Amino acid sequence: MIRQMGRYRQITGILVKYGLGALITGIRLPLPGRRAAERPDGADPLYRRIRLALEELGPTFIKFGQILSTRREVLPGPLIEELSLLTDTVAPLPFETIRPTIEDLCGPIATAFASFDETPVAAASLAQVHRAVLKDGTVVAVKVQRPGIRRVIEDDIDILEYFARQIERRRPDLAVYNPAGLVQEFAAQIRRELDFVQEGKNAGALARNLRGSPGVVIPRIYPDYSGPLVLTMDYIDGVRVDDADGIRAIGVSPEEVTDTLLSAYLKQVFEDGFFHADPHPGNLLVTETGALAFVDFGTVGILRPERRDAFLRLVAGIVDEDSDAIVDAYRDLGIVIPDRAVDLFKDEIYATLMGPGSYGIGEVDIAGVMEEIPATLRRYHLKVPLPMMQVIKVLLFLMAICRDLDESFNFTARAGPGIRAIRRRQVFSMDGADALAKAIGQQVRDTTEIPGAVNAALRKLSAGQISLAVGSPELDALGASIRYAANVTLIGMVAAAFVLGSALVIFSSEPPAGPGLCSMISSMTLSGFLVAVLIAVAAAYAALKRR
Structure with missing residues (x-):
């Protein structure tokens, strides 16, 4: 402190x-x-x-x-x-400040590298990047964490x-x-970004997932030159993905880049469930060959299979203007909507879907809907899982970049076929078949277990091992009224007994012998009579007040 x-x-x-x-x-x-x-x-x-x-x-x-x-x-x-x-973006540190970090891992720079540019090509708050050449002639980017930044x-x-x-x-x-x-x-998240070993693993996972995607490049990681504070990968030279004029200048069609970008992210999010979650333009480059290169893998998003399916249904619900499907997808994503607010919430979602720019399938303003949905969630104070907001961020970025590259871009028309193809692959893939088989097997097991469960419950019930508690405000009120009536009746009976007993003593034809004893008994009897009358009056007042 x-x-x-x-x-x-x-x-x-x-x-x-x-x-x-x-x-x-x-x-x-x-x-x-x-x-x-x-x-x-x-x-x-x-x-x-x-x-x-x-x-x-x-x-x-x-x-x-x-x-x-x-x-x-x-x-x-x-x-x-x-x-x-x-x-x-910050001013770079002097090279001599970061040299010890590099040499602690790689040994003397002159021995480990054929050349090393001491002037960084990029500098950020957590690290800076230098261009270097390995002994075999491979050009690499060396990312070095700023000393002391973790503390x-x-x-x-x-x-x-x-x-x-x-x-x-x-x-x-x-x-x-x-x-x-x-x-x-x-x-x-920031602790993960500080772990360059994990960042290298993220890059490897994306490379494996996107291996079959045409026109996508993931730089190779060099483990012998990488560690917790240093990450070495292929050097990628290219134009920022949001620079349409620069892309045209290197002879590449921005429209083709749009298709590559869209298909790559749809696969990552909806098929692989492992996606590059920091998609600002500086992390996506277009090379002279027209390839789309991803760099900086410190932030990734992960979606379990059931959440991937829920996101697909969410996007389909938006395209189809189906508020019921959207609400169902929200629930599967872990967003709990109170029962009392469901109808009003659906009305707001439907109004958003039918708002300006949404004039039917093929013309739905997906970006506008994606922008408005979080505002609706905020009005209802709904807690939203981080992965969902990461996906929304990625999709909004994706649509903005695609519109910059291609003015005629329409998400529904361009992404719809890809999403439907992913859905078909999921349904008819071995994973889909396995999931269906598991679901059917679980249903069969649950069904066959019902008779045994019922018999076990009946045996426990007959043995007195089960107690059944039923709660209801109406039953509670009825029980309270019965208990009150019983108490008043009891008090009335006690008072009546006092009155009758006192009256019998007072009007007895043969009073007890002895003037002193007679006087004492008469006084006690009169007192008991008065108490009984007071009790009766109090009971009557309470009963009338209760009514």
Whole structure:
């Protein structure tokens, strides 16, 4: 905590600088010393100031903002747009600062490499990339993690977790957005990005999955030159996928790139369930041969088979304007819609499907629907799994890039055949047959077990080993009324016994012998009579009040 005090002070100064000092007061940052004067730039809207503050706060907060930009069901659209502009491009470190990291893994650079360019070709907040040549002449890209960045990030994660706890404690109205859960998701993701061994495995998995996809390139990883802090792969030279003019300049058709990009991502998401989940234009390059190359594999999405099927049904429901199918797909994706809100929710989904730009199959505004669905989820405070938002982010990026490359691009027309082909392959594949056989087998087992289960239950019931509890508000009320009536009746009977007993004593023709004893008994009898009358009156009052 003492080590983090300086960082707390730095964060406070930056928040105040951008007019976000109210956040400090709201969550009570434990900062010593005097606070800087607040200097908000009145010309900048709030969301832009948030982005600028995150950029100045450094790599952890930039990455956090980038991940938040995928949570369209949590944050308002204008903030999402601003966070999407976050960039973690930074000034590169001097080569002598990172040389020890490389040589700890590879040995002396002059011995391990034929040549090594000390000027990086790219520099980001977590790492920088250098061009090098191996002894066999292979041109490679060497990605080197910035020294000390892991400790900085772990300290910032602790601070973010503190922020989340304070927000949930002091702003219960914001707890529905699960700030602590968002920080936990972010922490898990950025730790994966810091593990270059895992990133190399991700690249290998994508290469195997896309091996049969024409026009797709995944750089080869070189394990002998890679480790937790260094990752070496084939050097890819190409044009950014969003640069249509640059693509034409190298003699490649942007329309062909669109088809390759679309088919590659449809396969990753809907067929393989393992996809490149950081699809900004700098991570997708078009080579001189027209191939589409994926780079940077630190962030991937994983979908289990049942979720892949649910996503396919979700997209089909959007295309077919079927709100029932969309809601069913949501449930299978783990989005719990309260029963009381289902009809209203379906109405909103249907209104979105029939909105501007949605004029029938083939003309459905898929991008508009994808943009609006998270807003609907946000209005209902529905918790959405991270993989779903990753897929929505990928699909929105995909549609935006495809429209930039081809003005006539229509997702329904171009992606529909590919999605239907994937569905057919899933149904008629061995995996599909195995799944069907397992489902049928499970149904058969469940059916044959019913008689045995019924017999076992009957035996336990007859042996008194089963107790049946039935609860109902009406039954509870009836039981309370019966108990009350019984109590009043009992009290009335007791009072009547007192009255009758007292009356018999008072009017007895043969009083007990002895004047003293007679006087005492008469007094006790009169007292009992009065008590009995009071009890009777109280019971009658209570009964009337109950009615």
